[in-house]
Amino acid sequence: AQTVTQSQPEMSVQEAETVTLSCTYDTSESDYYLFWYKQPPSRQMILVIRQEAYKQQNATENRFSVNFQKAAKSFSLKISDSQLGDAAMYFCALTQGGSEKLVFGKGTKLTVNP
Amino acid sequence: DTGVSQDPRHKITKRGQNVTFRCDPISEHNRLYWYRQTLGQGPEFLTYFQNEAQLEKSRLLSDRFSAERPKGSFSTLEIQRTEQGDSAMYLCASSFSPSTDTQYFGPGTRLTVL
Numbered sequence: 001a002q003t004v005t006q007s008q009p010e011m012s013v014q015e016a017e018t019v020t021l022s023c024t025y026d027t028s029e030s031d032y033y034l035f036w037y038k039q040p041p042s043r044q045m046i047l048v049i050r051q052e053a054y055k056q057q058n059a060t061e062n063r064f065s066v067n068f069q070k071a072a073k074s075f076s077l078k079i080s081d082s083q084l085g086d087a088a089m090y091f092c093a094l095t096q097g098g099s100e101k102l103v104f105g106k107g108t109k110l111t112v113n114p
Numbered sequence: 115d116t117g118v119s120q121d122p123r124h125k126i127t128k129r130g131q132n133v134t135f136r137c138d139p140i141s142e143h144n145r146l147y148w149y150r151q152t153l154g155q156g157p158e159f160l161t162y163f164q165n166e167a168q169l170e171k172s173r174l175l176s177d178r179f180s181a182e183r184p185k186g187s188f189s190t191l192e193i194q195r196t197e198q199g200d201s202a203m204y205l206c207a208s209s210f211s212p213s214t215d216t217q218y219f220g221p222g223t224r225l226t227v228l
Binding site: 004035037043044045046047050091093100101102103104105106107 | 145147149154155156157158159162170172205207209211216217218219220221222
């Protein structure tokens with residue numbers, strides 16, 4: 001069975017600073033994909049970044065980057081130059097090739113302080 | 115591209131009543147997913163369709179739950195004889211196969227069972 005664990009229920013960061021959100025996962029498959037989704041209060045979930053397990057290079061999207069440690073089954077999200085609009089719940093998720101369903105962690109609530 | 119839409123956005127019902135939710139995916143997407151999200155938790159997979167075929171169902175989907183996608187476009191999720199434990203946010207997502215592509219989420223339907 002696949003599991004995703006987010007050990008930080010809440011995190012806070014000062015505006016313009018950098019913050020890292022942690023995620024660990026477990027899967028017996030070699031073909032899988034990892035995602036970070038953002039869910040602002042009362043708004044819909046949007047994709048932040050995705051990583052294919054077969055790629056060694058860490059994914060980046062503007063101010064968002066991941067540290068993908070395949071052997072350790074770790075997939076952390078780094079947000080640089082944090083902005084007030086980054087405040088949201090962040091969910092780490094995993095899908096196996098051929099299964100397609102997403103398995104989510106419990107989320108990390110990020111607060112950005114002005 | 116108008117994104118994934120869901121209707122209604124909010125539904126309040128009494129225990130024992132039947133409810134039906136609708137999801138309209140992004141037009142070119144052939145895969146459609148339903149998830150349930152309770153307060154403080156990440157979304158949990160319920161079921162998914164490829165075109166009109168329902169390919170996977172979670173054990174969370176009891177006999178009281180049924181989902182359809184009759185023409186491979188919109189989908190409905192019906193809950194019969196609602197219980198207070200059914201209160202949750204019901205999320206719909208869509209993606210394009212054959213590749214494992216990103217799932218795009220709708221705004222959700224919040225169900226409250228009194």
